[in-house]
Amino acid sequence: MKKGNGGEKMTQDTTVLLDERRIFKPSKEIIERAHIKDWEAEIEKGKDIEKYWAEKAEQFEWFKKYDKVLDDSNKPFYKWFVNGKINLAYNAVDRWIHTEKRNQVAILYVNERGHEKKITYYELYREVNKLANAFKNLGVKKGDKVSTYLPMCPELIITLLACTKIGAIHSVVYSGLSVGAFVDRVNDAEAKVILTADGTYRRGKIIDLKKISDEAVLRCPTVETIVVVNHTGSKIEISELSGREIFYDRLIEGEPVECEPEHMDAEDPLFILYTSGSTGKPKGVLHTTAGYMVGVATTLRNVFDIQDDDLWWCTGDIGWITGHSYVLYGPLLLGTTTVVYEGAPDYPDPGVWWNIVERYGVTKFYTAPTAIRHLMRFGNRYPNIYDLSSLKILGTVGEPINPEAWVWYYKNIGKEKTPIMDTWWQTETGMHLISPLPSAPLKPGSATKPLPGIDADVVDVDGKPVPMGKGGLLVIKTPWPAMFRTLYKDEQRYMDVYWTDVPGGVYSAGDMARKDEDGYFWIQGRSDDVLKIAGHRVGTSEVESAFVSHPAVAEAAVIGKSDPIKGEVIKAFLILKEGKKLDTNLIEELSRHVRYELGPVAVLGEMEQVEKLPKTRSGKIMRRILRAKEEGKDLGDTSTLEE
Numbered sequence: 001m002k003k004g005n006g007g008e009k010m011t012q013d014t015t016v017l018l019d020e021r022r023i024f025k026p027s028k029e030i031i032e033r034a035h036i037k038d039w040e041a042e043i044e045k046g047k048d049i050e051k052y053w054a055e056k057a058e059q060f061e062w063f064k065k066y067d068k069v070l071d072d073s074n075k076p077f078y079k080w081f082v083n084g085k086i087n088l089a090y091n092a093v094d095r096w097i098h099t100e101k102r103n104q105v106a107i108l109y110v111n112e113r114g115h116e117k118k119i120t121y122y123e124l125y126r127e128v129n130k131l132a133n134a135f136k137n138l139g140v141k142k143g144d145k146v147s148t149y150l151p152m153c154p155e156l157i158i159t160l161l162a163c164t165k166i167g168a169i170h171s172v173v174y175s176g177l178s179v180g181a182f183v184d185r186v187n188d189a190e191a192k193v194i195l196t197a198d199g200t201y202r203r204g205k206i207i208d209l210k211k212i213s214d215e216a217v218l219r220c221p222t223v224e225t226i227v228v229v230n231h232t233g234s235k236i237e238i239s240e241l242s243g244r245e246i247f248y249d250r251l252i253e254g255e256p257v258e259c260e261p262e263h264m265d266a267e268d269p270l271f272i273l274y275t276s277g278s279t280g281k282p283k284g285v286l287h288t289t290a291g292y293m294v295g296v297a298t299t300l301r302n303v304f305d306i307q308d309d310d311l312w313w314c315t316g317d318i319g320w321i322t323g324h325s326y327v328l329y330g331p332l333l334l335g336t337t338t339v340v341y342e343g344a345p346d347y348p349d350p351g352v353w354w355n356i357v358e359r360y361g362v363t364k365f366y367t368a369p370t371a372i373r374h375l376m377r378f379g380n381r382y383p384n385i386y387d388l389s390s391l392k393i394l395g396t397v398g399e400p401i402n403p404e405a406w407v408w409y410y411k412n413i414g415k416e417k418t419p420i421m422d423t424w425w426q427t428e429t430g431m432h433l434i435s436p437l438p439s440a441p442l443k444p445g446s447a448t449k450p451l452p453g454i455d456a457d458v459v460d461v462d463g464k465p466v467p468m469g470k471g472g473l474l475v476i477k478t479p480w481p482a483m484f485r486t487l488y489k490d491e492q493r494y495m496d497v498y499w500t501d502v503p504g505g506v507y508s509a510g511d512m513a514r515k516d517e518d519g520y521f522w523i524q525g526r527s528d529d530v531l532k533i534a535g536h537r538v539g540t541s542e543v544e545s546a547f548v549s550h551p552a553v554a555e556a557a558v559i560g561k562s563d564p565i566k567g568e569v570i571k572a573f574l575i576l577k578e579g580k581k582l583d584t585n586l587i588e589e590l591s592r593h594v595r596y597e598l599g600p601v602a603v604l605g606e607m608e609q610v611e612k613l614p615k616t617r618s619g620k621i622m623r624r625i626l627r628a629k630e631e632g633k634d635l636g637d638t639s640t641l642e643e
């Protein structure tokens, strides 16, 4: 092993025999260093939720203090920090330039080719202001929507901050999504401006984002301006741009480096981020300003124990909530340095991430179980080449982590010294809700307990708590500051999907879970028809409609099939149009078609041609039956099955 950081090993309590019952206790050193030394005591403190979150709101500079912490008079439309006035970009950037952090690196951009770019808080301040002023020139006003289809690059971060500075609402489209998904999201958000780039680096290639965007914007009537970032230097000529396009560099040229922050109401919309549900089109999850700030900054600080000397790296993409909350906003609100990585985890080789950890001395590292399982396949050879002794705390997010992957991560990356924070949360929750703190005893595969200030439980369909050890529905019983406030333009769906399923006015998360004898939560996966493919949320209905939009397909039903690395992949059952056969050509064509509609996130496993699909008498596809058949399990209750 490489020279250690002198850190103590965590102690392992193996008195219990079953593997998944192993308990890992934090070392004294971890506890001594931690902001929160007593996990249970902090949970106790969090029981007075208004007091707890009000205290956390103190860290920011408010233009006007709020009158009331929580307004719950119109459930489930909660309001936090009522009548407070604040600006997120001001608190994430401007605030630091009057402190010793002024010349500290805010963004450390590095890509799979090893190119890097460091941007200090002061430089970031200037860039954000320039773009904010340029947006104003384009006619972007408070409440207008700006969409992005950009790689993980500094311009993406600058764009989102420029929006929040002037009160525009951003809506990021993940650069791995494709034309169909892009069009749906941009049209639903009614974006006025779009930012895209010439390309993004992925596994040694450059993916042409502009080409996808060009095709998509033809179907996006609200878009007035398209801003093009020259990111990979592929040299698009000015003459190639259409009348509504402009280069990013041109746009900000000569713009003043000062820009007054918009005084936002605590409840003014901050961003819309689309995510998949079990039915219909993606949902526009709407987050607002102050509560979101308080929630993400507090959870990042506490869960990963962010200190002044930290180098923070979250590998999530800004196209998803993880990137919004913990690549961009959380870290900058805490004034830390955030690593922004563009590329694959295994290119040019599966040591690329560990190389970055060594080169820059990353101290806190946060990634997805699917990435860990992928890198695990290459054994411990790669992590052993590099000095990983700077690492102090590790984390995971996005799906349940299997104990085997947890232990591999713990041993080979953390060298048995770093606790692993298994953080459970969602696009809707905005921030971690169930997660340990570094001072908590850990059990591999469990996200441990609800964070301080959070009240969660596992209940049955009547809203009654289930007995210990039994599976049930995961619910959140009290509001939290970073909660989404509605689904954009669809309040009814907001209420139906999240607040009425389970009686008692609780938030139903759509996940199954159980609690053990210590009150630890074990998340078991989704209770609805949402898939988790390599940590990405994909709705079965979106995939089905992509299939059905192909002329050869009459009907489609899609289920998740378990996959050792991606967690789940898609298995599709297809009824084809008269005379069509699912031969290799058609399989290839359908794969291309679905990829065109949805992008590479929709990883197709298998397709099977069928004559019939199991349906309820009312015509709803019973995916549960398909799943049970696929796994060779009992079909369960089939009384509602038509035939």
Ligand code: WTA
Pocket: 275, 320, 321, 322, 396, 397, 398, 399, 400, 401, 422, 423, 424, 425, 426, 427, 428, 447, 509, 510, 511, 523, 525, 526, 532, 535, 536, 537
């Ligand atoms: C799943 C990602 C188990 C869960 C931040 C949830 C997890 C969905 C965990 C939200 C975890 C997320 N353990 N499952 N630590 N974290 N999930 O909106 O099913 O992309 O409902 O947000 O991911 O996915 P989303």
